[in-house]
Amino acid sequence: MAAITSLSDAVAQLVQDGDAVALEGFTHLIPFAAGHELIRQGKRGLTLIRLTPDLVYDQLIGAGAARKLVFSWGGNPGVGSLHRFRDAVENGWPVPLEIEEHTHAGMAAAWAAGASNLPFGVLRGYAGTDLARHTRVAWIRCPFTGEELAAVPALRPDVAIVHAQEADRRGNVQLWGIAGVQKEAVLAAARSIVTVERIVDELEGRPGGVILPSWVLDAVCCVPGGARPSYALGFYDRDNDFYVRWDAISRDRDAFRAWVERHVLGTRDHDEHLRLLGAGR
Amino acid sequence: MTAASSDEIMAVAAARMLQDGEVCFVGIGLPSLAANLARATHAPDLVLVYESGTIGAKPSAPPLSIGDGELAETADAIVSVPEMFAYWLQGARIDVGFLGAAQIDRFGNLNTTVIGSYARPRVRLPGAGGAPEIARSCARVLVILRQTPRAFVERLDFVTSVGARVEAVVTDIGVLEPEPERRELTLTALHPGATLEQAQANTGWPLRVAPELKTIDPPREVELQALRRLARAAPSTAIRT
Numbered sequence: 001m002a003a004i005t006s007l008s009d010a011v012a013q014l015v016q017d018g019d020a021v022a023l024e025g026f027t028h029l030i031p032f033a034a035g036h037e038l039i040r041q042g043k044r045g046l047t048l049i050r051l052t053p054d055l056v057y058d059q060l061i062g063a064g065a066a067r068k069l070v071f072s073w074g075g076n077p078g079v080g081s082l083h084r085f086r087d088a089v090e091n092g093w094p095v096p097l098e099i100e101e102h103t104h105a106g107m108a109a110a111w112a113a114g115a116s117n118l119p120f121g122v123l124r125g126y127a128g129t130d131l132a133r134h135t136r137v138a139w140i141r142c143p144f145t146g147e148e149l150a151a152v153p154a155l156r157p158d159v160a161i162v163h164a165q166e167a168d169r170r171g172n173v174q175l176w177g178i179a180g181v182q183k184e185a186v187l188a189a190a191r192s193i194v195t196v197e198r199i200v201d202e203l204e205g206r207p208g209g210v211i212l213p214s215w216v217l218d219a220v221c222c223v224p225g226g227a228r229p230s231y232a233l234g235f236y237d238r239d240n241d242f243y244v245r246w247d248a249i250s251r252d253r254d255a256f257r258a259w260v261e262r263h264v265l266g267t268r269d270h271d272e273h274l275r276l277l278g279a280g281r
Numbered sequence: 282m283t284a285a286s287s288d289e290i291m292a293v294a295a296a297r298m299l300q301d302g303e304v305c306f307v308g309i310g311l312p313s314l315a316a317n318l319a320r321a322t323h324a325p326d327l328v329l330v331y332e333s334g335t336i337g338a339k340p341s342a343p344p345l346s347i348g349d350g351e352l353a354e355t356a357d358a359i360v361s362v363p364e365m366f367a368y369w370l371q372g373a374r375i376d377v378g379f380l381g382a383a384q385i386d387r388f389g390n391l392n393t394t395v396i397g398s399y400a401r402p403r404v405r406l407p408g409a410g411g412a413p414e415i416a417r418s419c420a421r422v423l424v425i426l427r428q429t430p431r432a433f434v435e436r437l438d439f440v441t442s443v444g445a446r447v448e449a450v451v452t453d454i455g456v457l458e459p460e461p462e463r464r465e466l467t468l469t470a471l472h473p474g475a476t477l478e479q480a481q482a483n484t485g486w487p488l489r490v491a492p493e494l495k496t497i498d499p500p501r502e503v504e505l506q507a508l509r510r511l512a513r514a515a516p517s518t519a520i521r522t
Contacts, residue, residue: 026333026362027348051362052410075407077346078309078516082407089405101394104332105366105414112363124371125414128443134399177353178333181362208359231350240345240516 002171002194002217007226008269010193010219011037015046018067019158022049022189023056026180027077028233031163032056033226033270034195039063040264049157051107051181055229055246058082059264061097062256068098070155072107079243083250093253101135106152111181113154114188120151160189163227164212165234167196168203171214176206177233183210186217193219195226197235225274242277285500287453288427288521290472292318292508293500295379295425295451303376304328306415309347311425312379314511315451317343321507330375332411334360342514366411370418378419380412380442381426384434387465387486389424389444391416392437399439409441416442428452434485454480456497460489470495 003010015021015038023031035056038046047068048057055076060066062084074085088097102110109121122140126132127150140151162182164175173194175182186192194212199222203211214220226232229239249259267273285293295315299305301324307316313331317340320327329338333348337357344352353359360369369375382391383406393412397403416422424447426432445464450457455471467489468480473496481488500508 027346028333028350028353071408073407073410074405077348079345081405086405090402101408103409103413104362104411105371108363108366112367123367123414124417127417128440128445129409129413130399130440131394131409131413177350178335178348178359179361180334180348183361184363233350233353237350238346240349243345244516 002214002220004169004171004199004220004222007033007037007195007221007223008041010221011041014191014193014218015043015159017043018045020047020049021159021161022155022157022185023161024050024180024182024185025163025227025230026051026178028178028180028231029163029175029182029227030054030056030230031161031195031226032228032230033223034161034163034193035060036264036270036273038065039260049155051104052077053082053085055082055243058084058246058250059260061085061088062094062250063260064094066097067095068100070100070102072102072104076243076246079247083247084256087253101131102152103131106137106150108181110152110155111184111188113152114156115184118154120153122149122151124149126150155188157185157189158191160185160192161195162186162192163195163232165197165232166203167194167199167220169199169201171217171220172203173212173217173220174203174206174209176209179208179210183212186212191218192216193221195221195223197224197226197232198222223270226270228274282502282505285505286521287472287475289505289508290497290500291425291427291451291453293504294456294472294497295423296322296504298423298449298451299324299327299377302326304330304374306330306332306370306375306378306411306419308380308412308415311381314343314515315425316379317511318504318508321511322504330369332362332365334362334365336360336369343511345516366414370414373418373420375419376421378415378422380415380422380424382424384432384437385424385426385450386434386437386444389447389450389459389464389466390437390440391424391442391444392439394439394441396438412442416444416446419446421448422446423448424450426450426452428454428480428483430483430485433483454483465489467491468494470497472497473499
């Protein structure tokens with residue numbers, strides 16, 4: 001059964017320094033509030049796992065929380081580079097960052113394998129690319145047809161953190177819209193935290209809704225706006241303007257540090273963070 | 282209306298390569314703009330598939346990311362990312378893949394990973410994303426990128442995606458297609474106003490040229506109007522006007 005707790009308690013109890021942590025959410029429902037809480041609590045040495053590092057990992061990497069990144073596409077969608085990610089890979093700032101990179105299809109197969117309690121995922125991919133020489137991939141032969149296929153090691157993080165639209169009072173969670181790999185990440189992880197927009201008496205079935213039963217979760221935290229500046233379908237839109245503005249904030253180390261000091265470390269929680277963001281417009 | 286820029290001619294030429302009713306796996310940026318232009322003009326039943334899991338998305342403006350809310354709200358179906366790549370892409374349900382790149386070589390292989398060495402990159406690019414499997418699992422692959430000596434290189438710094446299924450490369454100068462024998466990219470058409478010398482000067486290898494070099498029809502007014510409407514509505518413009 002999931003405990004309904006504050007986000008700060010959930011992060012303090014369930015995430016340790018050095019853990020492998022996956023904050024998933026494919027463009028939609030990115031758990032920014034939880035990412036900021038990891039920064040506030042000064043977590044260090046994390047292995048961060050995510051298909052698209054996005055701004056949330058750019059912030060964690062720039063804040064020095066990560067030792068390793070497992071990912072498949074590290075850009076600011078439609079805008080350009082993730083500058084903190086680039087600075088860490090190109091210059092080792094603020095700390096060296098080990099990378100293990102895959103393709104989206106490879107990561108998706110690795111998540112599905114993790115959720116299935118299998119040691120590896122299998123796909124047609126990687127052949128003929130230089131990625132194959134730089135990442136954890138191996139070749140296996142189909143025992144039935146003889147076809148050569150790529151095998152990727154299953155993802156089994158210590159902690160998965162996702163954001164969803166709602167939970168009921170027992171901690172059952174429902175999310176809808178673009179569902180990414182959140183179900184796989186939660187089922188593949190040893191522990192899990194879900195932040196939600198609201199807690200309701202009873203979940204109302206939604207078309208394409210994904211249910212995460214309370215008994216596969218450890219903590220459920222009510223954090224309205226917890227996916228901002230990404231979005232929560234039915235609640236608020238993606239703040240595309242912030243994604244564009246992040247380019248200038250993150251390009252410069254001092255500007256980035258000032259932003260984190262003021263907007264993350266200088267705020268008590270996500271409510272205060274959002275109020276400050278609103279005020280700064 | 283002001284004359285079309287070379288970027289606009291490129292987007293129009295790329296859009297024309299998509300046929301009505303086809304199923305197209307769309308990359309963000311120029312591919313998304315061109316695919317949305319096709320849907321707004323000659324191909325209203327083009328099925329747009331974005332890697333976020335949105336199948337049959339019908340956005341009113343090109344999205345900033347592959348997972349914007351409007352894609353989900355207008356999609357025929359939303360599937361998880363593992364399902365998207367396993368059932369739909371690897372399952373060979375997609376007719377045409379539409380990709381961009383930072384570097385391309387004469388066989389249509391693409392680099393979106395690093396400039397410089399992998400261990401100590403001069404420029405760390407975003408990486409693979411969906412591109413390698415799009416490039417190998419779609420029946421045909423279109424590539425759109427600006428033609429410069431830095432992008433059209435003799436040797437890629439990194440092979441992210443294999444070019445074996447590339448059918449055409451649309452640039453701001455013209456169109457390149459693989460010749461059937463060695464599948465080497467060959468200049469087959471120039472945009473109106475572009476020259477062969479310009480194409481050669483912006484290619485980092487001795488460029489093969491088709492014996493009958495065609496000239497692309499200039500953008501029609503209806504195409505240009507639709508393109509400019511889409512570009513204005515987009516949160517970030519992928520093209521220079």
